[in-house]
Amino acid sequence: MSEPVNPTPKTSGATAEPAPAAPPSGVPTGAAPAPRTDEEARREASFERQRRLRQEPRFPGGPAADPAGSHHERRIRSFQPRRSRVTTGQEDALQRLWPLWGLDIDGRRVLDLPTLFDGLPVVLEIGFGMGEATAQMAADDPGTGILAVDVHTPGQGNLLGLAERAGATNVRVANGDAIILLREMLEPASLDGLRVYFPDPWPKTRHHKRRLIQPEFLDLVAPRLKPGALVHCATDWEPYAEQMLDVLTAHPLFENTQADGGYAPRPAFRPLTRFEGQGLDKGHVVHDVLFTRTAEPSGPSSISH
Numbered sequence: 001m002s003e004p005v006n007p008t009p010k011t012s013g014a015t016a017e018p019a020p021a022a023p024p025s026g027v028p029t030g031a032a033p034a035p036r037t038d039e040e041a042r043r044e045a046s047f048e049r050q051r052r053l054r055q056e057p058r059f060p061g062g063p064a065a066d067p068a069g070s071h072h073e074r075r076i077r078s079f080q081p082r083r084s085r086v087t088t089g090q091e092d093a094l095q096r097l098w099p100l101w102g103l104d105i106d107g108r109r110v111l112d113l114p115t116l117f118d119g120l121p122v123v124l125e126i127g128f129g130m131g132e133a134t135a136q137m138a139a140d141d142p143g144t145g146i147l148a149v150d151v152h153t154p155g156q157g158n159l160l161g162l163a164e165r166a167g168a169t170n171v172r173v174a175n176g177d178a179i180i181l182l183r184e185m186l187e188p189a190s191l192d193g194l195r196v197y198f199p200d201p202w203p204k205t206r207h208h209k210r211r212l213i214q215p216e217f218l219d220l221v222a223p224r225l226k227p228g229a230l231v232h233c234a235t236d237w238e239p240y241a242e243q244m245l246d247v248l249t250a251h252p253l254f255e256n257t258q259a260d261g262g263y264a265p266r267p268a269f270r271p272l273t274r275f276e277g278q279g280l281d282k283g284h285v286v287h288d289v290l291f292t293r294t295a296e297p298s299g300p301s302s303i304s305h
Contacts, residue, residue: 062094063156063175067104090157097160098173105149105176107184113191117145120170123193124186124224125149126178126212131159133197133271138168141269144192149174149181178212179220186224193230194221198275201237213244215251222253227295230257234270234288236279241287254291264290 036044086094094102103111113122122145128134134148148171150156156173163171174181202210213233225231231254233244241263248254249261258264266272266288276286 062098063102063153064104064106067106067176068180069106086154086157089161090154092157093161093164094153094157097164098156101160101163101169101171102156102173102175105174105178105181105185107180109185110187111185113145113147113187116172117147117170120145121192122147122190123195124178124181124191125195125197127196127199128155128159129198129273129275130155131162133273134159134171135162135166135168136271137269138163138171139166142168142170145170145172147172147174149176149178151176179217182220182224188223189226191225191229193232194225196233197270198235199233199240201235201240203237203239208243211240211243213240213247215247218247218251218254222251222293225293227293229293231291231293232267232270232288234266234286236276236284236286238285238287241289244287244289248289248291253294255294257290257292263287 116122120143125134125146125148128148128150129152131148134146138144138146148159150159150173156175159171159173163169196212199212200210202208221231231248233248235241235244245263249256256262266286267290270288279286
């Protein structure tokens with residue numbers, strides 16, 4: 001009869017396996033982390049470069065990378081920041097003219113527009129692209145100051161250069177978020193007009209909340225406009241044109257300049273830009289929407305469209 005198996009191992013006559021040494025304090029147990037792959041290292045380096053780009057100005061003394069930083073409340077952005085290549089001419093204009101005609105939207109001060117524009121009436125233009133139309137409007141109407149806002153560095157440099165060549169000293173280029181400018185940096189009734197030409201249409205339904213022309217935006221801009229100030233929007237995206245017309249018509253502080261309550265013909269003062277011409281060649285229909293700021297709230301609009 002065989003001897004029963006004892007589940008407890010015997011220690012006499014046998015050498016016990018040494019217990020594994022305890023790891024030093026602070027060193028986690030388990031397998032060592034796998035080394036990073038080349039692709040992971042490249043992604044990490046790219047992320048770090050982008051972080052530095054967002055925090056550092058591209059040109060000493062020029063527009064800041066993020067002028068408002070994190071010290072002001074953010075909201076849904078209606079623009080897409082772009083950092084494309086800056087030409088030699090644009091860089092030269094930024095370095096020479098930014099200290100004279102440029103400003104960062106930092107939200108930390110209130111602008112003295114009469115001093116900034118030598119007493120001229122001031123129109124705010126939000127989104128000027130490469131600045132061709134803005135420079136031409138400034139040269140054609142030297143009696144009006146244009147406060148032009150954008151986040152596109154090449155466009156900022158291009159506009160400064162175009163304005164200098166045209167002798168249009170009535171342009172000031174603002175770098176940053178127009179919402180922070182309106183909310184934090186402009187006095188009530190300080191603007192004589194607002195221009196929003198061909199803003200990003202954000203065509204996907206889930207992105208419609210990013211469109212600039214919304215009731216909340218009109219609530220913000222209305223107090224900064226003088227009574228009688230002209231609000232002029234233009235777009236070649238028909239659904240957005242309909243939205244612009246609807247929200248402006250519904251707002252009690254704006255009145256359509258068109259008796260039929262519809263779109264306006266393109267005013268002679270808005271130049272036909274290269275971008276617009278390309279769209280027209282493709283069959284796009286451009287709509288202009290012109291409203292004035294009323295002196296007092298009116299009743300519900302009876303205009304149908």
